[in-house]
Amino acid sequence: MPRNPQILLDNRPQGEATVDNFRLTEADTPALAPGQVLVRHHYLSLDPYMRGRMNDSKSYAAPQPLGQVMQGGTVGVVEESRHPRFQPGDSVVGMGGWQTYSVVDGDAPGMLRKVDTAHVPLSYYLGAVGMPGVTAWYGLDQIIAPKEGDTLVVSAATGAVGSAFAALARARKCRVVGIAGGPEKCAYAVKELGFDHCIDYRAHPDVKSMAGALKAACPDGIDGYFENVGGYILDAVLLRMNAFGRIALCGMIAGYDGQPLPMANPALILINRLKVQGFIVSEHMGMWPKALAELSDLVQLGKLRPRESVAQGLAAAPEAFLGMLKGKNFGKQLVKLV
C-alpha cells in the first residue's frame, strides 16, 4: 500500500491560528478490510468552520482532536475497493481529511458518495454542489424563505457560500447585495456572480459607515441576511433590517480568535420583529438531495459559475487555510493533490 502524507493538528491556537499549530507527517496506508475502500484524494476542501473546531471549546461539533489528521471534505478517485458498490476509477466525495489517501468504510452513512463528473467538475462537489452550496441553500430557502422582490444581503459574498447564495437568490427573483473585501472581489461579485451590488467592507470599517453603505445599496431596506462573518457588519445590517426580516446565522468567523464579539443592540430584533436563527447544514441531511439537485442544475445552466482558489500540494494546506480566514482566497479555497 502507498505511503500517506498527512497534516495533523499539533497544538491549539492561542488567539490567532498559525502554521505552527499544524504538523506535516506521513503514515502507512493500512490494507483494506472487507467493505473498505481506498480513495486517492484529488482535492481537499478548506472551510471556515474548521477554525472553530481548532479551539477546545464547547461547540456544536466536538473539537478537532490533537495529534490527529485534520478533518475535512475531500473529492477523489477510488484506487482499490473491497465494497461491492465502489469500483476503482469511481469519482467520490467524502470526509477524507488533510491527507493523500483515506481508507473508508463504504457503508458508513454519509462518508462516501459517488458523483457524476460528466456534467459537473469534480472539485465543485466541495463547493457549489457540495457542503457550502447546500449551506447557502438551507439558509436561504429554509430560514430566510424570501418572496419575489425581497432584498437579500450576504457577507463573504465571493466565497463558496456567497457565490451559491447569489445564484439561488436570483433564481428566486430577489435583489441580492454582497459584502466582500476589496474592489476586485466586489467587481467580480457584480460582473461574474450576479450580485446586484457589492459593498467593500474595507472602505466601510465601522458600523456607521457600513450602515450608510447598506442604506445606499438597499434603498428599500433588507428583508433577509445571510451571516458568514459576525461583528460590526452584523450590527450595521441590524440597523437596516425591515420589519419581519430574517437572519440566517451560518458563521461568526470574526469572533474565532479571541473574546466573543458582542451584538451592540439586540433590542432591534424586537423592535423590527426579526427572526435570527443559527444552523448547521450537516444536521439537515434530509434536505441535501433537493438542494444539490437545484445547485447542480444552476451549474449546468451556467447560472452558477463559482471561482476557486487552488493551493498546490498537501504541504500548502495550512498557509492556504490561514489565508482564507483572512479573506485572501477568491472563491472556494481548495488544495490540489493530484
Added chain:
Amino acid sequence: MPRNPQILLDNRPQGEATVDNFRLTEADTPALAPGQVLVRHHYLSLDPYMRGRMNDSKSYAAPQPLGQVMQGGTVGVVEESRHPRFQPGDSVVGMGGWQTYSVVDGDAPGMLRKVDTAHVPLSYYLGAVGMPGVTAWYGLDQIIAPKEGDTLVVSAATGAVGSAFAALARARKCRVVGIAGGPEKCAYAVKELGFDHCIDYRAHPDVKSMAGALKAACPDGIDGYFENVGGYILDAVLLRMNAFGRIALCGMIAGYDGQPLPMANPALILINRLKVQGFIVSEHMGMWPKALAELSDLVQLGKLRPRESVAQGLAAAPEAFLGMLKGKNFGKQLVKLV
C-alpha cells in the same frame, strides 16, 4: 356631558422617566356623533411597552405624541351609545387611554369589544385574559412551540405576562422556571402561580451568578425562553440554552432608559442553533380569539389566578407606572378609577 380628567405626556424622558414627564389636566367630553359610544373607564392598564413609546425613537409603534392623552388599554362600562351594538351598562374593553372617559367610534376595528363579566372579573381583560395574556400565549405557542417535558424560563415572572406564561406552560406539561425580583415574589411564583422554581435576580446580579442559578434550576438546560427584560439576564440564559432552543423576545425593558444594552456573545445563537424572534402581539390579531379562549378557560378552572397591583385614582397613574418599571408592582399593574 361630564368633565374628563386626563393625563398627558408633557415632555419626553431624558434617561429615566419621571413624574414630571406627565401632566394632569381636564377636558370636556364631546357630545356623541352617530355611531359613537361614551365609555366610563373602571380600570386603566399600565404596561411596560408604554415606556418605549415615551421615547421619540424609531420603533414599531409611533411614539406617544406630546401634549396628548397617554394611550393605553382600559376596561369600563358604556354610559351612552349612539351605536346599535352597544348599550348603556355593557362592559367593554378598549384603548381609552389615561383618562376618565373616552368617546369611541363603535365600528373602529379592535377599538371596543364587549366582554362577559359573569365568569371573568372585568379587570382581568386588561391582564390574564387580555393583551398580556395573549402576549404570553403567542410567544409560548407560536415561537417557543414547546413539547411536553421541555424546560421553559420566563423573566418578570410574577407580572401579567409571566403569570399567564406559567399557567399556559403547565397546561402543556412543561417544566417552567421564573425569574423575579426578591424572595417574596419568588415564593409567590412557586406557591401561587405554579412555577416549578423561581430565581431571585437580586441575589444574582451578574451574568456568572445568574448562569449558575439557571444551571441549578434547569439541570437539563433551557429549551425555551420568554424575554421580558433584556440585559445580563438574556446573556446568562444564552449560556444555558439547549441546542435548537427558542427565544421569544417580547420586552427589553432594561434598555429603555439610555444606551442600548449589548448581547455579550451572539455566536451562541449559532453554536446552539437557536431561534431568536421578536414579536408584537397586536400584529397577530387573528390569533387573539384562540388565545383568549384558552386563557379564559384557565381562569375559570382556577389554573390561572393572576395577582393585581391596583393604584387608586387617575392622579396615581404616573407614580404607579414608574414603580412598575422598577418592579415595585406585584402582578398586573392597574389604576382603579371607579
